[in-house]
Amino acid sequence: VFNAFGKLVGSTQVNELGQLETPIVLTNTLGVWDAARALADWELAQPGNENVRSINPVVGETNDGWLNDIRGHHVRAEDVRRALESGAGGAVEEGSVGAGTGTMAFGWKGGIGTSSRRLSAAEGGYTVGVLVQTNFGGHLTMAGVPVWKELVPSGPAGMAGGPRPDRGGSCMIVVATDAPLDARQLRRLGARAVFGMARAGSSGGHGSGDFVIAFSTTRRFDADGGPIAAQPAPAESALSPLFDAAIEATEEAIDNSLLRATTVRGREGHTAEAIPIERLREILRRYER
Amino acid sequence: VFNAFGKLVGSTQVNELGQLETPIVLTNTLGVWDAARALADWELAQPGNENVRSINPVVGETNDGWLNDIRGHHVRAEDVRRALESGAGGAVEEGSVGAGTGTMAFGWKGGIGTSSRRLSAAEGGYTVGVLVQTNFGGHLTMAGVPVWKELVPSGPAGMAGGPRPDRGGSCMIVVATDAPLDARQLRRLGARAVFGMARAGSSGGHGSGDFVIAFSTTRRFDADGGPIAAQPAPAESALSPLFDAAIEATEEAIDNSLLRATTVRGREGHTAEAIPIERLREILRRYER
């Protein structure tokens, strides 16, 4: 947790037990409770879970209330179920999709972004993957270039009550790795992801509920919470390359969430423009990137 | 948080901001998400909140799945709404009521209990009130008397899969005071409540999700989170009498939750007996209490 002004359902139990019991679902702020209920129902309906009477769904959110009629509760249980059942390997959709459909970042259309890094064999050959749901403000910086000075979003700035490019919002960050980190080490890994946010230009504003959840795909538990034979956790001194990977992948995932987003028109004519790629390219060229 | 194996919805934001935005609702484990949604809806429907697009409902729970058909989701939005609207001052119902209808403690029927202490005028004259939802195990101890050695619950022990008197369950504790404590001091106050659990005989088992939430009735905030003129927070050295009060009131509230509970027959013939008051009285007398 960087800034707990947010509603990451299930996070306290994950911290206590070091275990995820369900997939992670992302949605909008006022949709977390319905999504948690739907996720719990889906999990309890799995074969073998007939007598389970406790489950800890994990649901993150950011507030897309500028574009989305968030009080209308348009995300329904069947949407959650469909998302859970259509999950698949391969490329991840990015931009104005899923829980990123209505989010905004730095005054532009934000959304879902992803990125990953693979360590060299000498460093363990592990992969760190990051997925972000960007909905925050600050001073947009790409590869160190102060994009915010050059490209000013026209939309919301011109609309009364629109989100300020330099403030607010939130960011949900999910970090996955196949390194066999234990829960304490995963906390350390997750903490680094906020460095990626900082580099992308986040202002860490009061209203930005910024949560990171990090998990390992190679450390699994049975229903009693007993470890299923895993490699031992790596030495602490072997973590630094994983930390680097988490920082870089987070920064790049944030960039990708903007670069892949498309302009979205939402409730009451509110509009969030996609960042203009061509002009961005020129700017980066000018700064020798 | 003593043991975060539980689902106190909204707790992370309360810790970050030090503010409650809604009443606190208690229910069963699988009902927290529906209750949170209902509580959020109710709050957003209050006059003046037409344009509010974020709210942090606080909902605690314990798992009453032995008596309650918890997978059936029988607590509905209208139940939450009715509870919110029928709230009133005066005596608090205790025992097998509300979120305590299906809970068990130490192998007996548990439930809702409450107690309070008032400090002397020299110590500030403040009141500390505690409400508990008891659903945990251990070795029942009243006023130091090892009741567990003398009175053995027959019900669940004799039923396959029933809750063990010495284990599991959870306890939700709400501590209210009119002392103008700030958020940091309220954390300190809440931490003491677990001493009351310990004295009542809780085993602090792995499965017992034990949460305390403490608030002050005299420290209020406006919609921006700005403080409404309050007395200054008391000196740290003045807190000890409040800590004593929280410990004593928590222990007594736990006792009351048992003493006021009535026998409840639940799903599939599962039964939880009320602790037999007359035999208890004899035992306490024998131990000179």
Add this chain to the structure above:
Amino acid sequence: VFNAFGKLVGSTQVNELGQLETPIVLTNTLGVWDAARALADWELAQPGNENVRSINPVVGETNDGWLNDIRGHHVRAEDVRRALESGAGGAVEEGSVGAGTGTMAFGWKGGIGTSSRRLSAAEGGYTVGVLVQTNFGGHLTMAGVPVWKELVPSGPAGMAGGPRPDRGGSCMIVVATDAPLDARQLRRLGARAVFGMARAGSSGGHGSGDFVIAFSTTRRFDADGGPIAAQPAPAESALSPLFDAAIEATEEAIDNSLLRATTVRGREGHTAEAIPIERLREILRRYER
């Protein structure tokens, strides 16, 4: 950490890395820094550590300033060194010894106490041992008997500025186990020890800096922080018996610290009396213990 009004040197790094780099030393409040320096020097002087330039000594304390001329800094580096080098297996000295020489608990002479529990083979056969340095107040309760009502310490109560039996002081608790718990599980184990304090009658006062440090003797690390082949950590659901053991052993260790303490006369004629064992025996008999 239950109440961090205290000076457990080295605790933050232990939490981050989950590793102890040195033995744990206990002393008085104003002696922690000299003891930490001495402990660090001793560790750095071990063969093989010639090029080590960082070390995290762990030193706990309680404030014995009523009996001890604490501002005089009478514990010196050579005392720490001697303690480190004379460490041995076997029975542990209790009472008015070492860091417990000047401490007081419940208005009586406190000190060092220890106790342990062994789990049944079915529960893993593990041992949990607890060592306490008692220097706190409250309402002394032994095996549930309200000793405080029957036996009132005459000493300090009668002396101006003496420690109140019901307040203040601190407690250091060290929990050791041969169960192969990881750092997160050790935190959970340590948290239970405060239940033992609560049962012994601690008031959890503002001024009581209460720290628990729990470690496993079967989970070891090499100099890089890499795990040395260990059994896997047990399932969470197997922890409850260990929790019970920690609670019981802590309560008993606190009792032992009082029962083994001897009357000590300190600076300026201040005296702390040992609890009168014979009268205590009568009281416990009367309450059928």
Add this chain to the structure above:
Amino acid sequence: VFNAFGKLVGSTQVNELGQLETPIVLTNTLGVWDAARALADWELAQPGNENVRSINPVVGETNDGWLNDIRGHHVRAEDVRRALESGAGGAVEEGSVGAGTGTMAFGWKGGIGTSSRRLSAAEGGYTVGVLVQTNFGGHLTMAGVPVWKELVPSGPAGMAGGPRPDRGGSCMIVVATDAPLDARQLRRLGARAVFGMARAGSSGGHGSGDFVIAFSTTRRFDADGGPIAAQPAPAESALSPLFDAAIEATEEAIDNSLLRATTVRGREGHTAEAIPIERLREILRRYER
């Protein structure tokens, strides 16, 4: 605490009570205990403190063992005392001074740096000042310019066992403000300072013990921990400009610690070069800064 692989003496009590009892002293890793003792002695020797028997000195550190003969304990009690007594208002010395004499950052000579921001009158007119002790690695970035690609430190890279420019080390950050923030808000403020580290290029390595301590100059306490009449704490929504200020000032203070550092030759011929200002200027010009 960002990464608690470090030894910030006194931090746990500051978190619990929300109060500093002494000035903050910075030194090297193996010198913290002597410095804490010296700081405690100095404070206890102040007029009026004759009967004080508890004090919580706060001492931070980074590890300068490459240049400094850290095992030699060359910082003595009289050095600490002199520093405490020569403290004065006005400009702050920066670079290779005090606790920054032997530190290195990004492969260059690091040290002490400072910077501040003042908010507009509309935002409260408050000042946020930051002081850093830089001793960490990563990829040096100034105003977004990837300096690390252009300027490679020759010194330590060429010496066996020298600190890697991209790793390790630590950073101590002290944030001071005249805004009347309470302890919870100061934690939030301090958390933002790590964004400044991230922007400067820190890799957040495993070995980097990164601590922030934030305090308010306008919220004072008497000896009992009672608040001395202060303005009320500001609304949470007013904190964002303070957060921005902390981020910017931290980044700039880190830059200043490098820009003001001078080349230092230490033990065994180890040398850390100051960053070459002229070449740096050219690079920044080339990137249009």
